[in-house]
Amino acid sequence: MIELRNVFHSYDGRPVLNGISLSLAERRIAVLGCNGSGKSTFARLLNGLILPTEGEVLVDGHDTRRDARAARQRVGFVFQNPDVQIVYPTVAEDIAFGLKARKLPKEEIARRVEAVLDRYGLGRYRDHPAHKLSGGEKQLLAIAGVLVLEPHHLVFDEPTTLLDLRNRRKVIEMIRGLSQTVIVVTHDLDMVREFDRVLVLEDGRVVADDLPAVAVPAYVRRLS
Numbered sequence: 126m127i128e129l130r131n132v133f134h135s136y137d138g139r140p141v142l143n144g145i146s147l148s149l150a151e152r153r154i155a156v157l158g159c160n161g162s163g164k165s166t167f168a169r170l171l172n173g174l175i176l177p178t179e180g181e182v183l184v185d186g187h188d189t190r191r192d193a194r195a196a197r198q199r200v201g202f203v204f205q206n207p208d209v210q211i212v213y214p215t216v217a218e219d220i221a222f223g224l225k226a227r228k229l230p231k232e233e234i235a236r237r238v239e240a241v242l243d244r245y246g247l248g249r250y251r252d253h254p255a256h257k258l259s260g261g262e263k264q265l266l267a268i269a270g271v272l273v274l275e276p277h278h279l280v281f282d283e284p285t286t287l288l289d290l291r292n293r294r295k296v297i298e299m300i301r302g303l304s305q306t307v308i309v310v311t312h313d314l315d316m317v318r319e320f321d322r323v324l325v326l327e328d329g330r331v332v333a334d335d336l337p338a339v340a341v342p343a344y345v346r347r348l349s
């Protein structure tokens with residue numbers, strides 16, 4: 126479970142999140158909101174990429190400030206743009222990167238990389254230059270590179286925004302098949318219809334927190 130306790134965040138003294146308290150335990154949680162409402166800031170607080178200006182974020186009881194490493198290892202983060210996440214020349218090397226950083230034995234790294242390549246249909250790209258993949262394939266690679274680390278929770282920041290229809294479907298399928306808790310920031314209202322919970326942010330506050338059937342229409346009404 127990820128818990129936010131009276132969380133505030135400001136950039137250079139300008140408040141962006143204003144006193145959010147939530148327990149996130151459902152398997153599929155979406156975060157909706159207009160541009161600038163604070164969604165990315167919210168998402169980044171969940172794995173300690175950003176620390177709250179005030180308040181606390183706890184990941185399975187680990188405080189992202191005091192126990193940053195343990196908190197971070199539990200929450201995988203997938204950025205909107207996979208280019209910021211892909212750092213190594215080939216697909217297999219890129220997936221292995223996070224495991225090497227954790228100093229796991231070579232055999233275990235090889236085993237886990239192969240398992241993820243197979244599972245997500247990336248096997249044929251094993252030795253392929255990562256920068257030559259299509260946008261959708263890059264997004265799948267970025268997700269695979271996070272999943273290989275076996276996080277308990279996954280945060281996606283607008284995972285389908287840059288994708289065409291076919292790749293959008295692939296990524297949605299991939300997310301659907303995950304066993305972890307998944308928190309997705311998105312503008313994709315279709316994707317969230319099957320989720321367990323939808324949060325709507327406005328000016329850094331949660332203005333709706335409900336099942337999709339209730340929260341999505343509430344969000345659409347607020348837009349009009």
Ligand SMILES: Nc1ncnc2c1ncn2[C@@H]1O[C@H](COP(=O)(O)OP(=O)(O)OP(=O)(O)O)[C@@H](O)[C@H]1O
Nearest residue numbers: 136137141158159160161162163164165166167310
């Ligand atoms: N690093 C930063 N420094 C200063 N201001 C920032 C920074 N990151 C975000 N902001 C500002 O904080 C506010 C909230 O930004 P945030 O990216 O969290 O919103 P968002 O809901 O994800 O928006 P979008 O849908 O456009 O991605 C915006 O006004 C933004 O300009």
